[in-house]
Amino acid sequence: MPITVHWFVEPAVGIVARARSSSTAGCLYVDGVATKSSDDQFAALLSGAADAAITAMDNVMDWNLRAGGGDFRIVAQIERTIPLSLVSRAGVTGIQGLRGKTLLVDAPANGFVVAARALLDECGLPDGSYALKRAGGVRERFEALLAGSGDATLLGPPFDQMALARGAQVLSRVNDQYPAFPGQGLVMRRSSYERCRAGMAIWLAEIDHARALALTNKDVAVWHLTKTGLPGALAEDMISFVPNSLVPEREGVDLLIAQRKRARLHGGDLTYSDLVDFDLLESIGHWREHNR
16 A cells, blocks of 8 residues: 655655665555645645655644644654754854844744744744744755845755855754754654555554664665765765664653743643654554653
8 A cells, every 4th residue: 555755855764665675576655755844744644645744743733733633643753863053144143143133944833943943042032033934844945045035044964064065154053952852753643544554554664674774784774875876974974863763752752842832832731642652653563661
């Protein structure tokens, strides 16, 4: 049974899983769709155009407050972390230089921007001291920053290094401020479980095998990534962010909740158990009791 997954950039474990299964007769077909924004992901999940999305796990807290939401859950953690840099155009002097300036975002109240808003608040820049401007996903924000549509944005690899090569500068790194900051998760609607359970269980099992390979034989995993055209250094970085388990880390999810509270956003009054659902991981025997 084919499944459709929306992502911004195909994750390392997804690439490795696809490479490993490409020569297997009857392997699962995964329709990976590159999305331009988390709002597009929400709409696709709501309409059934997507079975799942690989996205910032914080999105679940906001999406469940929207009309039609309420049953979004994090069903797996796909990245251990993701390095995020607050990058500005040349001429912005430090974080305080963002006062009165414009921060380019995917969405103003969900996703990785929550970490940026919490970080800026801790640095003395509360909401209202800068403007938020929608610019889309990471590729779109990168292009908008270089085009001068805003003064700063959050970027991950390889777009952060690409921006630096074009004269941008790093004001702060989210991971330095928040060492437990988690990477992206696999998000689904509970109402879609039964419709795509068989296909999703097969794919998650393939993802888990790819994850294990990346941790035990990094060179082979890197080779699979470079075969797709990725530079070796970037491939090694991507493999280094492979999670130790598909079970969402409690410390990381708790951090996301705390950041929403710090940013004074709705949805931050939840708990780990409210956001994470182990139903599909249990179906592939991937479970750790101490994460309950």
